[in-house]
Amino acid sequence: MCESLKSDYQLCEEIGRGRFGVVYRCFSPVSGEYFACKSIDKRQLSDPTDRECLEKEPKILQLLGGNPYILQIYKVYEDENYLHIITDLCEASDLYDRVSKRTFTEPEAAGVFKSLITAIAHCHRAGIAHRDIKPDNILFDSRNRLKLADFGSAEWFGIVENRTMRGIVGTPYYVAPEVLSGRDYNEKVDVWSAGVILYIMLAGVPPFYGESPAETFEAVLRGNLRFPTRIFRSVSPEVKDLLRKMICKDVSRRLSAEQVLRHPWIISGGESRALPDLT
Structure with missing residues (x-):
């Protein structure tokens, strides 16, 4: 040693x-x-x-x-x-363990999710895309503070030059469709992945899945986002609005991490209230 x-x-x-x-x-x-x-x-x-x-x-x-x-x-x-x-020492259960055991109330989910999006926005301001956002890489320290970890797949995309990235990295369920398609992509792949995590926290199941990784990738590429009534009956319109704007196949319409932080559902801490006009 x-x-x-x-x-x-x-x-x-x-x-x-x-x-x-x-x-x-x-x-x-x-x-x-x-x-x-x-x-x-x-x-x-x-x-x-x-x-x-x-x-x-x-x-x-x-x-x-x-x-x-x-x-x-x-x-x-x-x-x-x-x-x-x-x-940092993070011995508490990671987010994967937590979502495996139960679903989250909207205020609970908002508390965790705001910390995650704050971390992602910090990465993007520094010109870094994580590229493997998933519950396994979201740790908690002894004071239950969220810590985004495992930057082995991360890439510099640059802020000034705004260059795109290539390469199929990520994990089934969470990877963005533009990564799988082999096209160039930008840092908003992290926003898609974070949106999938929020969906799972509230629903207990991923929005896109299949019997095999190949079938899961096909579902991701289709990107047909649904909110089954039996699961989302008590979920607010505000968080569904946020999910639609994060898990959005059209990258130009997908929110940035900074825009997610300004969404009414995040600002309200997951408490339901009327949606203002964001245009």
Whole structure:
């Protein structure tokens, strides 16, 4: 293990394991706080794409530092065989666990969702698209604060030059149709994915699904958004309006993250009220 890491932190028990590394709880004697240490075995990175993703993520997290709803990176250590990344400790259940167990009331959903959209808007202002927004990547710390994580698929799109992106990345259920179609796309792919998450929080099921990933992708490409009466009977017109404007196949009509933050349903905290004219 890297000597400088051992001198700065005391590694404790393993709390997670992924394809290339292990996550440990660690303790800083200087600050008296606990953190997470993600230790990646570089010898297992035979695929250049995997290596690029894992090298890119710390740089992006450092660039996005300071936002309370994005996983903070504190230190990076590297030796010949390992990359060690010190981040916020998020041991509470992630959003995937939470939506697997129950649906959310509109005020509950609005509280979580506003934090998520605030994080996404911060990324977009910095010229970064996450490209894999899904419940598994939405963590919570010990104070139940949301932390957007896993920027391995993220990409710089640039603010001034406003360049588009390519490449099929993302996860079935959440990926935007323009990604699957192979066309160039922009940062609004994150807005689509966030809209799908909001739909699932309220309904308990995704808006597009199939018996296999291929069937799910076909449903996403069709983009036929529905609100089944038996599920959405008690859901307000305001949040349906927001969902239609986020899960919208026409990218030019899809809201930006900043526009989502200004939507009446977000501003009201999920409390129903009359919709003003937004034109």
